[in-house]
Amino acid sequence: NAGVTQTPKFQVLKTGQSMTLQCAQDMNHEYMSWYRQDPGMGLRLIHYSVGAGITDQGEVPNGYNVSRSTTEDFPLRLLSAAPSQTSVYFCASRGAGGGRSTDTQYFGPGTRLTVL
């Protein structure tokens, strides 16, 4: 299994541009999430999904859109990039149902985004 994969690894945008960060997982996990990591602030939840077709907002959703058309993929869209969105973005997934092993979130390698 590849686990959680993210593309691209690095991206530079100009203010006002749009782009999509890709996330895919091959573990058949129902739950997927997007976080951003900023220095001294830990990771903050942007959006999450509890299954195909179901998404909801996290702590810092403004400026981002998500959709979940398949179990495997959970793209994050920046509609009009701003310098405040310069960050490292992590996608994560976890299983659902009973059992303790389903509660662990597994993270992708991250996308480092710079908005000029």
Added chain:
Amino acid sequence: AQSVAQPEDQVNVAEGNPLTVKCTYSVSGNPYLFWYVQYPNRGLQFLLKYITGDNLVKGSYGFEAEFNKSQTSFHLKKPSALVSDSALYFCAVREIGGGADGLTFGKGTHLIIQP
């Protein structure tokens, strides 16, 4: 609302000495608690978790953590530190049966092991 506090930005320990990285949490109900480690320019790696049961949880690379409900703490420990343990450590919480999925993270603690 749930929250996590990691009171130390940085912890310095000599190689071979025991280490402790502190974490306290706040949730309305019962917590799931996690520790993750991040090496430079890498994603987060899962170390260990507390769900229910034994308050002392053992995880990867010789790390362990003790859940203390009365003190709302979940400190990370290791009996003998290695230089390779140097990294950024995050404590995280999710309330059992809480609304939003996803984890609430602390700000992270830089662990530096000196040879």
